[in-house]
Amino acid sequence: xxxxxxxxxxxxxxxxxxxxxxxxxxxxxxxxxxxxxxxxxxxxxxxxxxxxxxxxxxxxxxxxxxxxxxxxxxxxxxxxxxxxxxxxxxxxxxxxxxxxxxxxxxxxxxxxxxxxxxxxxxxxxxxxxxxxxxxxxxxxxxxxxxxxxxxxxxxxxxxxxxxxxxxxxxxxxxxxxxxxxxxxxxxxxxxxxxxxxxxxxxxxxxxxxxxxxxxxxxxxxxxxxxxxxxxxxxxx
Amino acid sequence: xxxxxxxxxxxxxxxxxxxxxxxxxxxxxxxxxxxxxxxxxxxxxxxxxxxxxxxxxxxxxxxxxxxxxxxxxxxxxxxxxxxxxxxxxxxxxxxxxxxxxxxxxxxxxxxxxxxxxxxxxxxxxxxxxxxxxxxxxxxxxxxxxxxxxxxxxxxxxxxxxxxxxxxxxxxxxxxxxxxxxxxxxxxxxxxxxxxxxxxxxxxxxxxxxxxxxxxxxxxxxxxxxxxxxxxxxxxxxxxxxxxxxxxxxxxxxxxxxxxxxxxxxxxxxxxxxxxxxxxxxxxxxxxxxxxxxxxxxxxx
Amino acid sequence: xxxxxxxxxxxxxxxxxxxxxxxxxxxxxxxxxxxxxxxxxxxxxxxxxxxxxxxxxxxxxxxxxxxxxxxxxxxxxxxxxxxxxxxxxxxxxxxxxxxxxxxxxxxxxxxxxxxxxxxxxxxxxxxxxxxxxxxxxxxxxxxxxxxxxxxxxxxxxxxxxxxxxxxxxxxxxxxxxxxxxxxxxxxxxxxxxxxxxxxxxxxxxxxxxxxxxxxxxxxxxxxxxxxxxxxxxxxxxxxxxxxxxxxxxxxxxxxxxxxxxxxxxxxxxxxxxxxxxxxxxxxxxxxxxxxx
Numbered sequence: 001x002x003x004x005x006x007x008x009x010x011x012x013x014x015x016x017x018x019x020x021x022x023x024x025x026x027x028x029x030x031x032x033x034x035x036x037x038x039x040x041x042x043x044x045x046x047x048x049x050x051x052x053x054x055x056x057x058x059x060x061x062x063x064x065x066x067x068x069x070x071x072x073x074x075x076x077x078x079x080x081x082x083x084x085x086x087x088x089x090x091x092x093x094x095x096x097x098x099x100x101x102x103x104x105x106x107x108x109x110x111x112x113x114x115x116x117x118x119x120x121x122x123x124x125x126x127x128x129x130x131x132x133x134x135x136x137x138x139x140x141x142x143x144x145x146x147x148x149x150x151x152x153x154x155x156x157x158x159x160x161x162x163x164x165x166x167x168x169x170x171x172x173x174x175x176x177x178x179x180x181x182x183x184x185x186x187x188x189x190x191x192x193x194x195x196x197x198x199x200x201x202x203x204x205x206x207x208x209x210x211x212x213x214x215x216x217x218x219x220x221x222x223x224x225x226x227x228x229x230x231x232x233x234x235x236x
Numbered sequence: 237x238x239x240x241x242x243x244x245x246x247x248x249x250x251x252x253x254x255x256x257x258x259x260x261x262x263x264x265x266x267x268x269x270x271x272x273x274x275x276x277x278x279x280x281x282x283x284x285x286x287x288x289x290x291x292x293x294x295x296x297x298x299x300x301x302x303x304x305x306x307x308x309x310x311x312x313x314x315x316x317x318x319x320x321x322x323x324x325x326x327x328x329x330x331x332x333x334x335x336x337x338x339x340x341x342x343x344x345x346x347x348x349x350x351x352x353x354x355x356x357x358x359x360x361x362x363x364x365x366x367x368x369x370x371x372x373x374x375x376x377x378x379x380x381x382x383x384x385x386x387x388x389x390x391x392x393x394x395x396x397x398x399x400x401x402x403x404x405x406x407x408x409x410x411x412x413x414x415x416x417x418x419x420x421x422x423x424x425x426x427x428x429x430x431x432x433x434x435x436x437x438x439x440x441x442x443x444x445x446x447x448x449x450x451x452x453x454x455x456x457x458x459x460x461x462x463x464x465x466x467x468x469x470x471x472x473x474x475x476x477x478x479x480x481x482x483x484x485x486x487x488x489x490x491x492x493x494x495x496x497x498x499x500x501x502x503x504x505x506x507x508x509x510x511x512x513x514x515x516x517x518x519x520x521x522x523x524x525x526x527x528x529x530x531x532x533x534x535x536x
Numbered sequence: 537x538x539x540x541x542x543x544x545x546x547x548x549x550x551x552x553x554x555x556x557x558x559x560x561x562x563x564x565x566x567x568x569x570x571x572x573x574x575x576x577x578x579x580x581x582x583x584x585x586x587x588x589x590x591x592x593x594x595x596x597x598x599x600x601x602x603x604x605x606x607x608x609x610x611x612x613x614x615x616x617x618x619x620x621x622x623x624x625x626x627x628x629x630x631x632x633x634x635x636x637x638x639x640x641x642x643x644x645x646x647x648x649x650x651x652x653x654x655x656x657x658x659x660x661x662x663x664x665x666x667x668x669x670x671x672x673x674x675x676x677x678x679x680x681x682x683x684x685x686x687x688x689x690x691x692x693x694x695x696x697x698x699x700x701x702x703x704x705x706x707x708x709x710x711x712x713x714x715x716x717x718x719x720x721x722x723x724x725x726x727x728x729x730x731x732x733x734x735x736x737x738x739x740x741x742x743x744x745x746x747x748x749x750x751x752x753x754x755x756x757x758x759x760x761x762x763x764x765x766x767x768x769x770x771x772x773x774x775x776x777x778x779x780x781x782x783x784x785x786x787x788x789x790x791x792x793x794x795x796x797x798x799x800x801x802x803x804x805x806x807x808x809x810x811x812x813x814x815x816x817x818x819x820x821x822x823x824x825x826x827x828x
Contacts, residue, residue, distance in 0.1 A: 261718045265632070265719075272625050279647075282651070282655070282656075286659070334558075336551045336555070337551070341555065344551060355559045359559075361566075362562045362744075363740075364800075366779075366797070367751070368779050369800075369801075397565075402692070402741060404558065409700055415705060430544055443702070444699040444703075447696070450650075451692060453650065454646065454650030457652065458652040488654050493654075516650075
């Protein structure tokens with residue numbers, strides 16, 4: 001979330017000279033920790049609040065989809081939910097078994113704790129301990145670069161990130177899930193099944209400067225910027 | 237006047253005979269050349285890769301403008317300023333501390349002295365800790381406990397901790413390299429240790445100290461994780477050392493790993509960083525040589 | 537006590553204070569690691585960090601052994617590869633070429649020393665890994681990690697060794713040449729032994745760097761938390777463990793990650809202790825042998 005919020009912060013500073021917004025990066029948990037101990041006013045959390053975090057105030061500002069990516073050179077065009085689950089559990093090991101060429105499937109997974117991982121596992125009904133991964137990526141970009149560099153790889157990443165990369169010519173493609181294409185409009189219409197919220201979180205209900213910034217992020221003026229990153233903006 | 241052993245030339249028949257008559261000599265010769273060529277070859281490979289991806293984004297704008305579109309466009313001017321400031325803080329703290337500690341280890345502690353051993357070993361342990369641990373520690377200690385927050389100061393201080401082992405150990409090695417004769421002669425003349433160190437030893441060890449400096453600068457510029465957590469992510473031109481500022485290495489990481497479509501700019505920024513590095517190294521070497529000459533001694 | 541000695545004593549105390557600061561940083565960081573690890577060590581118990589079925593903190597499994605193996609394998613491999621090459625490069629620069637060529641080689645090494653881990657990691661991920669993948673998929677593996685790490689630590693070892701080699705007294709070299717020894721024999725029997733202490737320092741620094749390297753390793757080793765069964769198998773190091781999961785870990789998970797940091801610190805301390813013991817026994821420990 002940091003890059004897009006940093007851009008919005010820049011716009012905010014242009015719109016309201018004299019205001020300063022400092023954006024720091026470090027992950028959702030760091031954000032929550034910093035907001036709890038007062039080092040930060042607003043946290044960027046790329047998932048829903050869980051457990052003890054729910055005493056904090058969450059303001060959803062966008063929705064991001066989680067999509068399955070394959071290398072663009074992979075001949076396989078579609079996979080069913082059951083096939084994807086089987087691939088990640090290690091039950092299907094070769095592309096031949098799902099209609100592709102004879103090559104071992106390179107499974108790209110995410111590190112524990114990441115929102116994309118949790119949303120992915122929840123949708124496909126897999127337990128993380130059953131996953132047989134060949135590569136575990138940290139950031140979305142790492143997963144994308146791995147899949148782009150390896151014709152036998154399969155991975156899952158934030159659709160926002162993948163779509164922008166595809167626009168820039170990175171050789172990957174997004175699969176349909178349950179027949180629904182991974183596009184902005186499908187996420188907006190709620191047809192795409194795997195989504196996660198992007199939240200701005202404060203310790204208490206946001207007032208004053210924090211409130212002003214959150215409202216700015218949700219305003220129509222920012223719609224273009226957010227959608228250019230292939231996220232669906234959420235307003236009040 | 238000290239002479240350098242000038243390697244014999246291939247045109248010297250006596251040398252040639254020696255090389256060819258002993259087969260392990262020829263093998264060693266080959267091995268040395270291969271090792272060097274291999275190392276230089278990989279360096280060229282990496283350089284070509286970085287150049288091919290980043291050269292198209294190089295421009296004057298890169299060095300003078302601020303980032304736009306999450307860094308995919310525009311330039312890296314504020315980031316360059318932040319980087320230099322962080323480096324300055326780091327060196328300002330690490331150099332004196334490192335030099336003093338190295339002198340202590342080299343000149344004042346016997347091989348078996350407990351204190352010297354302890355410091356030396358702690359430095360070795362420090363050298364092995366992951367950069368991310370320094371980042372977490374720096375965040376907890378400098379940002380939180382000392383209340384400096386996300387700032388260039390926090391970043392520089394954390395970096396100083398990281399750079400210290402490399403600096404101290406290589407300066408120590410440089411000081412050891414100076415022959416014992418100087419010590420003996422000094423003592424015979426009745427000079428205090430302080431004078432010996434200040435006017436003779438340090439200038440004599442200058443080239444090695446320069447190497448230590450360069451290794452330290454290199455390590456500092458190359459560091460990412462530690463700075464992300466301490467000096468932060470902000471791209472604004474810093475107004476003071478207490479402002480948060482993004483270092484060049486952090487920017488490269490962000491463009492490559494966080495911002496989709498940021499690869500080209502990441503590589504271009506890497507080229508700028510290499511340029512900065514070469515500049516810093518040249519500066520360090522010249523400064524040390526200048527200082528050495530001012531002491532009236534030129535060695536090797 | 538005359539003025540000279542008093543000055544010297546004062547200098548010595550001043551220097552001791554500085555060195556103390558340097559030493560206390562280490563203590564501070566290790567203490568910090570310990571502090572942050574305590575919650576997990578308390579709740580989970582130290583034994584489980586060795587015996588749990590796998591590393592899956594979210595599900596309560598905390599075995600760090602695969603990562604320890606990963607760290608050791610990758611570090612040892614990198615040092616074994618880099619040290620000979622680095623020393624050879626240093627010898628090359630000092631004894632086999634002169635002037636401009638020697639300076640060029642040193643510049644190359646100095647520049648390599650400052651390249652950020654990210655760039656090495658990127659090159660590794662985008663160039664090396666696909667190349668390796670053609671021999672043994674998935675490409676992100678022990679081998680990729682060893683190669684990239686060796687590349688990263690080589691300049692440090694080479695530069696420090698170079699300083700040490702440059703210190704070998706001319707007299708010894710000239711004497712050996714006069715006695716008719718060949719160049720390699722001079723290097724082998726005079727230069728290298730004399731510079732041994734400095735070279736070892738360089739290797740130790742390089743090992744430290746390899747142990748602690750995070751960014752590049754995360755990008756090229758595959759990060760699968762299991763004991764590797766071959767050089768083409770993916771592996772996770774202790775540093776990668778922290779880097780991957782820290783940003784998104786909460787409470788117990790976070791504390792468990794600090795435990796893996798603590799394990800790394802203990803590994804490093806162990807390594808240093810062993811080197812210390814060896815250095816003591818051979819009398820090569822730095823400090824002047826005859827302090828005046």
